[in-house]
Amino acid sequence: GDARAGRRKITACQACHGLDGLSKNPESPNLAGQVESYLVRSLTAYRSGERRNESMNIVAKELSDEDIADMAAYYASIQVDVLPP
Amino acid sequence: GDARAGRRKITACQACHGLDGLSKNPESPNLAGQVESYLVRSLTAYRSGERRNESMNIVAKELSDEDIADMAAYYASIQVDVLPP
Numbered sequence: 001g002d003a004r005a006g007r008r009k010i011t012a013c014q015a016c017h018g019l020d021g022l023s024k025n026p027e028s029p030n031l032a033g034q035v036e037s038y039l040v041r042s043l044t045a046y047r048s049g050e051r052r053n054e055s056m057n058i059v060a061k062e063l064s065d066e067d068i069a070d071m072a073a074y075y076a077s078i079q080v081d082v083l084p085p
Numbered sequence: 086g087d088a089r090a091g092r093r094k095i096t097a098c099q100a101c102h103g104l105d106g107l108s109k110n111p112e113s114p115n116l117a118g119q120v121e122s123y124l125v126r127s128l129t130a131y132r133s134g135e136r137r138n139e140s141m142n143i144v145a146k147e148l149s150d151e152d153i154a155d156m157a158a159y160y161a162s163i164q165v166d167v168l169p170p
Binding site for chain 1: 122
């Protein structure tokens with residue numbers, strides 16, 4: 001996926017997941033630095049309805065494989081530093 | 086949830102999600118700093134089978150509500166710094 005193209009495609013994602021990939025509400029997960037292949041799998045499962053969530057099923061419905069790849073690449077590309085627990 | 090108790094309960098989680106909450110394989114998401122209520126919802130849905138994943142359905146099956154709350158609290162408590170994209 002193309003992270004630069006993805007950044008232009010995440011307009012529908014930002015209200016809940018942020019441009020920075022940090023959740024804006026208690027229902028939505030953080031996506032910053034998330035595993036790219038996991039994001040592709042999640043969006044694909046939301047698109048098909050295999051994974052159910054009212055908002056995500058609607059938003060994912062119209063996405064192409066390329067859109068999914070690009071959006072996943074964008075959120076995966078955000079750098080995250082984890083402080084050891 | 087009690088993050089200290091959760092740390093003792095995540096033995097089954099570590100191989101894939103790490104003690105540090107960073108994924109150890111391309112199938113598994115990072116959990117470090119994830120939204121606590123999202124983690125509770127995910128584990129609960131894996132336990133009931135509403136959300137399907139072979140490994141997670143098996144692992145979550147025996148968890149109590151308290152286990153889920155504690156494990157979610159542990160992973161949510163890991164500090165994460167995000168570098169602005």
